[in-house]
Amino acid sequence: MKITEKDVRYVADLAHLELSAEEIARFVPQLDEILGYMDKLNELDTTQVEPMAQVVYEQDELETLRADQDRPGFSQETALANAPDSGAGHFKVPRVIER
């Protein structure tokens, strides 16, 4: 086992999740299993392969950029349509101050 309860609590905190003791206990082996799969992948020798974060292909340098033109997007009504709560044209969320 590589994943500890402490690790689970840490990532849960980063994700602003509040987990119960039972949930933490359940997630430890689950996450461990996922990382175990990464170990499996690591069995492959990649020393000769350059790490790849994006699919890079041959193209003109400006090909993947857009010209600076603006156009209308959503109406306010559409923008707020899926919001659990809204008011005065804004999304409304429980009060937050600290980041």
Place this chain on the structure above:
Amino acid sequence: MAEWEAVIGLEVHVQLQTRSKIFCACSTRFGDPPNTNVCPVCLGLPGALPVLNQAAVEMAMKAALALNCRINRFSRLARKNYFYPDLPKGYQISQYEQPLAEHGYLMVEGPAGPNRASETPAVQKRIGLTRVHLEDDAGKSIHDGFADSARNSYVDLNRSGTPLIEIVSDPDIRSPQEAYDYLTRLKEIMLFLGVSDCNMEEGSLRCDANVSVRPRGAERFGVKIEVKNLNSFRFLKQALEYEIDRQIAALEDGGTLTQETRLWNTDEQRTLGMRTKEFAHDYRYFPEPDLMPLIVSEEWEERVRAGLPELPEARRERFRAQYGLREYDAGVLTVSRPLADYYEEVAGVCGDPRAAANWVQGDLLGALNAAGKDITESTVSAQHLGELVRLIGEGAISGKIAKTVFEKMLAGGQTPQEIIAAEGLAQISDASALEKVVAEVIAASPKQVEQFRAGKQEVLRYFVGQIMKATRGRANPALVNQLLKKHLV
């Protein structure tokens, strides 16, 4: 007691003046109704894909080049992960390990700079720049002003996705004044480049500082404190002064400092610690998989470099050499590109750069300041002001009458010639026309003539006054003196 030295590094965020956002085509306009410049990309809706705005890249390149940075041929956009209601994607798209540009510097004035109205040449100090990178802005959270503000925060995502550059300085700054000068210079350059309006009230220019203190001469840095909320030049200076004193006092008291983020509180005039948890800085950066790496060829870089305008430093130097301006005047006139352009047009039209400098700095800027206006909002065009100064030089009007004409020009629209003609303000430089007035005044003042002839020279001023009164100030003063002497002696 040990002597302390402050070590300061600044992180400055500058909003780029593009029409559309950095990764989508929504407008970047400020002040629109909330949530009206939004789309799936800047709302962070599932499946929406970002496409990088070319103009944002080029403005960032301009800024980087003007700040003497090296542009990296290959740079990456990266995700910075954190959760906050005004960040709908759950991550900011920024740059991390491979930023757009690095290794720049900025020269700031030493203690004798032009801002201090000194005649001596400035001592320059070099402030290193770690990096310049591109990123998107978050939306705006509003915590006050609504009936339910005690329970709810309101979020407007119009700003979400506005292009920003972050300019990070090396820890080379040693005093609040230096920080102030650095930010002043930086703002000046951004304005000259036209990449940002740098409006601090609207958040186009934002500044955070990293501050520590150490015994003077020590090599090791002290504990670094980040100070946020420095949203005006004045706050920056006040907050740094406060923070440096606070740190020194804590250490001299035998205490220790812990690394933390503090906010400048304007009302209380002090910095206050934020309640932050240890892990707050684990942003788990990773390369943005939805965007290709940013490749900048040498040709593209050269194209952008060729489009750079003359920068304030160079322009100040040229104003001194070409127009014979004093350093202070050259400094005032190059505060912004529109002002420098305005001045050069006035100087060109009137042909007298020094007189042009006096009028632009004195009368024009004075009137604009009083009206709370910017040079771009001037009701007097550079062409018209140039003509006014030329008319003085040609002797068509006196300097005193010119002030009256200028007052009327401020109302807007009219050329000085039109005002002079309409108000009958042209200077009388025709000897025969003036001779008549001079003769009349002399004839009407026998007593004063007697006094003058008895050797009382100061009576001459009485005659000049009478003639000016008769001509409503329009008589050419030199000619009046000449004629008076001729007729009195």
